[in-house]
Amino acid sequence: MTATSPRLKHEVKDLALAPLGRQRIEWAGREMPVLRQIRDRFAQEKPFAGIRLSACCHVTTETAHLAIALKAGGADALLIASNPLSTQDDVAACLVADYDIPVFAIKGEDNDTYHRHVQIALDHRPNIIIDDGSDVVATLIQQRPHQIADLIGTTEETTTGIVRLRAMFRDGVLTFPAMNVNDADTKHFFDNRYGTGQSTLDGIIRATNVLLAGKNIVVVGYGWCGKGTALRARGLGANVIVTEIDPIRAIEAVMDGFRVLPMAEAAPVGDLFITVTGNKHVIRGEHFDVMKDGAIVCNSGHFDLEIDLKTLAEKATEVKNVRPFTQEYRLNSGKSIVVLGEGRLINLAAAEGHPSAVMDMSFANQALAAEYLVKNKGKLQAGLHSIPTEVDQNIALLKLQAMGIEIDTLTPDQHEYINSWTSGT
Ligand code: ADE
Numbered sequence: 001m002t003a004t005s006p007r008l009k010h011e012v013k014d015l016a017l018a019p020l021g022r023q024r025i026e027w028a029g030r031e032m033p034v035l036r037q038i039r040d041r042f043a044q045e046k047p048f049a050g051i052r053l054s055a056c057c058h059v060t061t062e063t064a065h066l067a068i069a070l071k072a073g074g075a076d077a078l079l080i081a082s083n084p085l086s087t088q089d090d091v092a093a094c095l096v097a098d099y100d101i102p103v104f105a106i107k108g109e110d111n112d113t114y115h116r117h118v119q120i121a122l123d124h125r126p127n128i129i130i131d132d133g134s135d136v137v138a139t140l141i142q143q144r145p146h147q148i149a150d151l152i153g154t155t156e157e158t159t160t161g162i163v164r165l166r167a168m169f170r171d172g173v174l175t176f177p178a179m180n181v182n183d184a185d186t187k188h189f190f191d192n193r194y195g196t197g198q199s200t201l202d203g204i205i206r207a208t209n210v211l212l213a214g215k216n217i218v219v220v221g222y223g224w225c226g227k228g229t230a231l232r233a234r235g236l237g238a239n240v241i242v243t244e245i246d247p248i249r250a251i252e253a254v255m256d257g258f259r260v261l262p263m264a265e266a267a268p269v270g271d272l273f274i275t276v277t278g279n280k281h282v283i284r285g286e287h288f289d290v291m292k293d294g295a296i297v298c299n300s301g302h303f304d305l306e307i308d309l310k311t312l313a314e315k316a317t318e319v320k321n322v323r324p325f326t327q328e329y330r331l332n333s334g335k336s337i338v339v340l341g342e343g344r345l346i347n348l349a350a351a352e353g354h355p356s357a358v359m360d361m362s363f364a365n366q367a368l369a370a371e372y373l374v375k376n377k378g379k380l381q382a383g384l385h386s387i388p389t390e391v392d393q394n395i396a397l398l399k400l401q402a403m404g405i406e407i408d409t410l411t412p413d414q415h416e417y418i419n420s421w422t423s424g425t
Helices: 014-027 033-045 061-073 091-101 111-123 135-143 145-150 159-170 185-208 226-236 247-255 286-290 309-315 356-375 389-403 411-418
Strands: 052-056 077-082 129-132 153-156 178-179 218-219 239-243 272-275 294-299 317-323 326-331 336-340 381-385
Touching: 014 061, 014 091, 033 061, 033 286, 033 356, 033 389, 052 061, 052 111, 052 135, 061 077, 061 091, 061 356, 077 111, 111 135, 129 135, 129 356, 135 145, 135 153, 135 159, 153 159, 153 356, 159 178, 159 381, 185 226, 185 272, 185 294, 185 336, 185 356, 185 389, 218 226, 226 239, 239 272, 286 309, 309 317, 309 326, 309 336, 356 389
Parallel strands: 052 077, 052 129, 129 153, 153 178, 178 381, 218 239, 218 272, 272 294, 294 336
Antiparallel strands: 317 326, 326 336
8 A cells, every 4th residue: 555645655565454563563572671761761862853764674573663762762764674575564554554654665575666665765865774784875875975965874784784884885985974783792693693593494484384303404604694593403403514615614613513515515415405695696506406306495694696596497497386485496307496485584584583582682772873873973984883882781781681680790809800911820
């Protein structure tokens, strides 16, 4: 449904889904105590009064809480989807109907619609951009450089976006501050590792209902997302094989107890392949050629180019939907390869993304990073900025408090010792 009145500008699937969305957003909120505290403070202090903010995120129950917190803080906030397949249509409906937040996101939207929504995010003339993957920022720089003057800064959620921002800085086009949310400890240690680990396997199981115990699962990439995925796959009884291009990560995988193989050797033995590299075509023609009949491939990296689906389609005589988010490619050779979620993030396409308890910390970082940009308007240099350590530590403390877990503090003697260099052996 599309509406263009100034107050209720939106493009969502069906506003009648709002009550279901509201119920699910409330459920997620139970696991998001840190963001709730931030929202309550924002409601008092209104740090975003007069600020136009465009957020490009996966439109989920957790993102709803971020959007609600930003609006409570006075932001004129607009939300678009950061992936064509990750939107929860009931959540999008609820944000429009119950919170008056303009949302442009429909699960299954085509690429043209996705890019049109990116343009709508920029039509909003944002002072702050919250990005997940850097598509809005890249489009701003490439197509609307005149709008950079409106921008206080951007915040970036994910590893892929950070890699792109670094490349922009290297090329001299990142001329404004960008807060690196992904690399905050309270973000990537939990969201990338435990969030991706659990939600990726959740997506695979919801899509296929296959038993994972005893399967050979090939985890492609051993960054934080790969570590979490491998850990959880092992927990479900799979034989986990890791492939890597980074020698240090490969040693980590070996010492974490996984078998490490080049993809050429992993391809013929894997039953299920999960890509989490951030790079393109890590599974490609030569690998499909040697895979077992019925091998399943899926991706949990940000973009849908990790698996070379174009080449797979060229090798196929037939592509059949066999279950929701599950397509069987029958090849000339007679065998078939099964692709989940069209090669898009399987955890968000077939499941609900990372659980709320980890997104609580990720989005606490987002909310505080956006506030930091506004508070330091005009004072920050162009380029990437880390989340201040005090902010990161405080999010961890609030999370521990909410979990009812106490920790020790340094004694004065320990404090003095740890800050001095004079006493050694
Ligand atoms: N990225 C991964 N999981 C997510 C979630 N549940 N909400 C928003 N962004 C996400």
